[in-house]
Amino acid sequence: MDFNHGAAFRFLVFKQVVNHGMSAEFLDEIRRLAKQFFDLPMEEKSKYSREEDEIEGYGNDMILSNQQILDWTDRLYLTVYPKESHRFKYWPTNPERFRAVLHEYTANVKLLSEKILKAMAISLDLNEDSFIKQYGEEVKLDARFNFYPRCRNPDLVLGVKPHADGSAITILLQDEEVEGLQFLNGNEWFNAPIVPGALLINVGDQAEITSNGIFKSPVHRVLTNSERERISLAVFYLPDWEKEIEPLEKLIDETRPRLYKTVKNFVGLYFQYYQQGQRPMEAARI
Numbered sequence: 001m002d003f004n005h006g007a008a009f010r011f012l013v014f015k016q017v018v019n020h021g022m023s024a025e026f027l028d029e030i031r032r033l034a035k036q037f038f039d040l041p042m043e044e045k046s047k048y049s050r051e052e053d054e055i056e057g058y059g060n061d062m063i064l065s066n067q068q069i070l071d072w073t074d075r076l077y078l079t080v081y082p083k084e085s086h087r088f089k090y091w092p093t094n095p096e097r098f099r100a101v102l103h104e105y106t107a108n109v110k111l112l113s114e115k116i117l118k119a120m121a122i123s124l125d126l127n128e129d130s131f132i133k134q135y136g137e138e139v140k141l142d143a144r145f146n147f148y149p150r151c152r153n154p155d156l157v158l159g160v161k162p163h164a165d166g167s168a169i170t171i172l173l174q175d176e177e178v179e180g181l182q183f184l185n186g187n188e189w190f191n192a193p194i195v196p197g198a199l200l201i202n203v204g205d206q207a208e209i210t211s212n213g214i215f216k217s218p219v220h221r222v223l224t225n226s227e228r229e230r231i232s233l234a235v236f237y238l239p240d241w242e243k244e245i246e247p248l249e250k251l252i253d254e255t256r257p258r259l260y261k262t263v264k265n266f267v268g269l270y271f272q273y274y275q276q277g278q279r280p281m282e283a284a285r286i
């Protein structure tokens, strides 16, 4: 992976990487296993159901307010790193290879995330460990499998509402054929193209804070589709929740004053704001 194009990398909002060390066949296997899981009878899937006040497990959009229009999606949410945090009651044993393949994918995504965080630091003329160090020893990776069934009224409902990710960065495996993910640029939505064999890297709110706003965490959404279902897998790279996250000293000067407060447990804050229909980043902005 060659990220040493300083200037180009700096303006990264999302980036597709192909040279990530995983074969196209391996990525296809993950999609296939995910699809097999979502295609199981409800009775089987509900063995892994999310409990009401939990995040992990199988289920629909979380209900955070009674005025909410639910996202048109089925999800399976699992903490995949560190190993000690695995809650296997939520990990499917059907299809049979699901767990083994997810372990392998997680190990690869962890390495890839760290390479990307190093490349981001280098592109800003910082020591390569600057971002990683701030995120602490106890980083966590959460995986969210998204399944978007066909929807008869795609104009009335979204697969995922507009949001930015609360992670440091997110590694997204998109459907191999069906588009639907869109990014907001100014007032316009544009489609994230499908690049065969690629993973899409998305900057999250916490990398925006660390970089003092040089990297931007983009607002994105997912459309529904009346003809085809769609699958994706997002893995969120989450800093140690007890570490303080703040703009790196070296990225603050007179021309670029400090833009964000010091935050801790940003994901907790994220849900509080999201619930009130506010962009969680507002909590961090000075």
Ligand SMILES: O=C(O)CCC(=O)C(=O)O
Binding pocket: 144, 146, 160, 165, 172, 174, 180, 181, 220, 222, 231, 232, 233, 234
């Ligand atoms: O389905 C997608 O392509 C994106 C999903 C997403 O934005 C998320 O899970 O945070």
Ligand SMILES: [Fe+2]
Binding pocket: 163, 164, 165, 220, 234
């Ligand atoms: Fe997202």
